[in-house]
Amino acid sequence: MTQELDLSGVFPAMCTPFDEDERIDFETLQQDAQRLEAAGVDGLVPVGSTGESATLTHDEHVRVVEAVIDAVDDVPVIAGSGSNNTREALELSERSADAGADGLLLISPYYNKPEQRGLVDHYRTIADAVDLPQIVYNVPSRTGQTIEPDTAVELASHENIAGYKAASGDLGMIGEIAERTMDEEFAVLSGDDAMTLPIISVGGTGTISVAANIEPERTCAMVGAALDGDYARAQNLHHELGPLFRELFVETNPIPVKEAMQIRGYGPARMRPPLTRLAEEYRADLEAVLDDLERETTDVANAEPEGDR
Template sequence: MTSTIDFTGVFPAMCTPFNDDESIDFETLQADAQRLEAAGVDGLVPVGSTGESATLTHDEHVDVVEAVIEAVDDVPVIAGSGSNNTREALELSERSAEAGADGLLLISPYYNKPEQRGFVEHYRTIADAIDLPQIVYNVPSRTGQNIEPDTAVELASHENIAGYKAASGDLGQIGEIAERTVDEEFAVLSGDDALTLPTISVGGTGTISVSANIEPERTCAMVGAALDGDYDRARAIHHELGPLFRALFIETNPIPVKEAMAIRGYGPARMRSPLTRLSEEHRAGLEAVLADLEAEPAAVADGSGEGDR
């Protein structure tokens, strides 16, 4: 592997902001990357599911990656570059690497529903071709197929497959993968904000987070405390963030988080079809959660961000 990344800590799954004509708002995108870096996150993940990669062209995808890289000074950029077509995922991964990405996040092939041996072949094809650290992304609710622990463990033996984003909701499975890869240079990262703290407790190293777009300092404080073994403080922050975790998934991600970004003044809420704006029935609840968080900064007061790790 030609480069390495310490996949420990908080890696926000960034939103892709759009102008009124649905073109990409690069100025806001870069300002957001800089805001998150200043908040103390450990890396950035553009053009994943939260970045609406499914509605971006490949050229737009690469443009977003390049813009985020250009905007930040000292954090790695892990580009979402997966597809349900291995050749397409390989091409997009190669283009992301050429654009300067430090690593790759590869969602498992969706819709096709490959067998486990198909997952192994898919990921190894990309890992053999590209010398960047790569994260296997398991989110069966979106893809229709689970990456089983045996498969994850087999993939962990490849020198370029450096981590696993766990969004199955199955803590037993997540813990098994962490247990069985403890002797590998392999990171298990939460892909579900509500399970970040439990994931760290069973051997996880951090999170690729939606909520960190809205509350990066709190998320860094929670993860940092947990990694330091201060579970009393980590649990207190987890409970503070609990209403946000729930509010951000009241509708399909990234609908609520983009609405929250707009409420906080971080970026527009516009979505590309077929996704739509957050329904009015849920907006008042989201506003209330955000207002409560702004009014109660207590649990972060004794430190946050990189100083905790």
């Protein structure tokens, strides 16, 4: 029986920082993990799409997972360990488990586009072999294939398959999966920052977030308010974050978020090829959005408490 893992709240999809020689900057990686933990996130997700897992060797992948685990005190670490090759995904999952990961995030097989029965076999093979909570990840814009609701519901019955990361943009489909798995120990998590609030409104439990790398406190406040049923506050925070959500996807993720990380002083914007730095035409708008968010934070912090007025 798999260990329990609370999949409600905010789980930043971490960036992987690189030095001038494209080697992993482990010191910056660990400092970033500690910054996010101190900000109150509910878990960390290294070596996913945002972590440029496609350009890491298997050994690098495991070393990143180990480094993040070593850096934090009290938040779970959910390792990206997916592949379009079931044997490779199984190996990465086993090695991540051995490294001490608390859970796994498994992107659906990309490029080779298996049928739905192939997706079921793929995920069950890993879930049967690795005794950790596992999240299936539906992002058809990257994989060319959708994990259909019937498939997600079938997978939810496996004791080791604990959740579904939804990045299809199809709220009707996401809501159907949440509805049909209400009686399972199964979480539906947003994989698209702009959809996090709508997804929670139809039964989602939180988000694996890109924006939380930059604004972890605001993202946690938005998700917490929504989960508490305070949709007025959640909506206000959603709109505060809306410009950031848009700027972080003007080019392929993680290009904009790594640029934002550098602007904020959290880590370098360097990418491994074939990804490139953010186009200059987008930088001024990104800087303006980040400045606005910092100004709003400062204004709130400097405001007098009502009782002192």
